Amino acid sequence: MKAEFIVSDMTCNHCVQTITRAVQTAAPGARVQVDLDARRVSVEAAVEAAALQAAIAEEGYDVRLA
Template identity: 75%
Template structure:
């Protein structure tokens, strides 16, 4: 299942790495794609959207459904 979020404060490659690691810890095997220009995070995973959103938020990011 594809889930998309807007992470308005994702501004650099360090942010991308942190978000990717958080998602993959919460949902092993998840595929994470990011676009720094649009602040969009696209996740391909069987995990529930709420679990993925919480994983990103727990790292301190403002994350909203796209």
């Protein structure tokens, strides 16, 4: 499944690394693409979008489905 999220407070490469790690922990093998300028995260994984959203939120980010 593919899911897209808007992470409004993602501002730097450290944020990108943290979010990517959180997603890949929740969904090992997930393909994560990040557009830092647009503050969008696209994920292709075998995990429900809600679980991915929760993993990002647990890292302290404001995240919503795009």
